[in-house]
Amino acid sequence: MTFTNSARSAARAAPGSISDNELLACLPIAARRPWEPHAEFVALERGEPIHESASRPYAYFPVTAVIAQLCLLKDGASAESALIGNEGMIGFPLVLGGESTPSRAVVLISGDAWRVEADFLRMEVQRVIPVMHLMLRFLQAMMTQMAQTAVCNRHHSIDEQLCRWLLQVIDRLPAGEFAMTRELMALMLGVSRESINEAAGTLQLAGLIRFVHGQVTVLSRTGLERRACECYSVVQREYARLLPHRLAT
DSSP states (O other), X not given: OOOOOBOOSSOOOOXXXXXXXXXXXXXXXXXXXXXXXXXXXXXXXXXXEESOOSSSOEEEEESSOEEEEEEEOTTSOEEEEEEEOTTOOBOHHHHHTOOOOSSEEEEEEOEEXXXXXXXXXXXXXXXXXXXXXXXXXXXXXXXXXXXXXXXXXXXXXXXXXXXXXXXXHHHTSSSSEEEOOHHHHHHHHTSOHHHHHHHHXXXXXXXXXXXXXXXXXXXXXXXXXXXXOHHHHHHHHHHHHHOOSOOOO
16 A cells, blocks of 8 residues: 655644644533643644554544544555544544554644543543543444445445545535545545546536646535435434534533
8 A cells, every 4th residue: 555645735833722623622621621731732744654653652633634544455455444633533442442453544634633642541531431421422423434434335336435535524624625646535435546537527527626736626515415425414413413512611
């Protein structure tokens, strides 16, 4: 599997608050406060592997970065099983006690994140009930995304899958455009580059996206929603049900 790294086009943002991550923003202030001295603000580059350090594992809470959870095969083939952005975290085996997973997390879109050491996360999950409940709700939502992605890849057309995927990406970004190659998009969906060329071309002709020189711009979100399969809305509803944002006051 190849995943080309690229330099970030924008300067690194100044650290803000850990509540800039929507998952952590759901914690009551009293439960969130102990995290602040333990959280480190880091810049993540596209192609960077996440949570692969056995000596000092971390959990990551993206702010502007988008991370892909990939399933890998022996022959180098892969497919994305979940996307994680500002709404979530990377490092769920740490919460469940499994320590590691055969899947791989890789930065899909460069950006910033907060990270905490695994020992701190485990301690807070065991010590603070609201933290445990929040993390388990997020894991349930992500499991829905992973299961729905597997069903989608098996039963829906490339056009429908691409619409779903584009919507999931822009949901995690402040704007409706991002840098992406056709090769990388094919890798994420587990299909051929030719299939992506054809599907992207269809969406461009319909006036829904512009895909030029490795830059994807969504021109009609409504149009993508109409052409996407049901999997997108199923996952959206489950995230909204389990993780209503900005609950903490």
